[in-house]
């Protein structure tokens with residue numbers, strides 16, 4: 001069953017979710033795109049573990065690394081649909097969005113905050129499809145109203161991410177996660193209905209969180225989604241850009257090893273949580289200060305509270321299971 005988002009179509013109703021700090025970079029996104037899905041390069045922290053760090057500031061290198069990953073992904077899938085995942089919470093969000101367009105991303109999937117100014121940043125690239133990530137109908141409404149009023153544009157699709165099952169940063173307050181109150185597919189249907197009724201628009205609504213196999217995909221489609229976004233499921237593939245030790249941590253972990261942590265970005269996150277004290281100690285005991293200023297708001301940079309998340313994720317990506325933070329489903 002094909003999926004069309006804006007001007008771009010793929011054979012399968014599947015987006016590979018962006019996984020920051022080089023868990024989904026060129027190799028994974030290229031492979032997914034080559035096989036008929038949409039492949040996303042996560043833009044957060046790409047400069048780390050990259051040759052583009054040499055001789056450049058964090059932010060200069062980050063944009064170079066992003067364009068380099070897009071180039072490599074298109075080498076793998078020259079005709080594929082390759083996009084980027086951009087986090088509103090990062091300091092260089094505006095630049096990352098522009099660099100994604102310049103580097104040839106066909107789709108921008110944006111979350112970790114409301115992407116209210118996104119159409120303004122991509123105005124010179126009208127064919128680039130814009131896809132916000134939300135966890136509620138209300139967030140979809142806020143984005144649609146703002147985009148329509150300020151830019152005369154509406155989303156080309158919406159990803160509805162379930163805070164009870166998704167990995168990584170979550171768009172819901174800690175106390176509201178795991179209460180059993182959240183209904184993933186009621187939200188998917190609610191967002192679909194909102195665009196149909198208010199804007200007479202039939203755009204793909206994409207369910208994210210906890211989709212693992214064909215049966216989950218079929219359930220999502222039967223429950224009102226037009227497609228799914230899957231992330232964790234791709235981690236243990238050959239093509240995933242993480243070190244094998246990161247993949248092995250996924251294979252070794254049990255349900256009870258996974259839990260919620262509070263990120264210094266002020267958002268809850270789902271991760272393997274057994275080593276959270278070691279992660280904190282790595283930064284606090286060594287009195288490390290913030291090296292890059294990568295997040296707009298960061299409690300570690302401000303008050304040395306919690307830990308430096310981008311470097312904790314980078315250590316995990318390189319295979320450090322002791323002091324690395326492993327985001328999980």
Ligand SMILES: Cc1cc2nc3c(=O)[nH]c(=O)nc-3n(C[C@H](O)[C@H](O)[C@H](O)COP(=O)(O)O)c2cc1C
Pocket residue numbers: 017018019020021023042043044085086087110111112133161165166167168169208209210211229230231232233326327328329
């Ligand atoms: C290791 C990891 C890193 C992630 N990094 C990001 C990210 O940088 N930006 C983002 O919007 N979502 C991120 N996510 C969320 C995924 O893109 C996806 O929406 C979510 O994990 C879907 O649930 P699933 O993992 O159950 O398939 C991450 C998830 C994981 C597991």
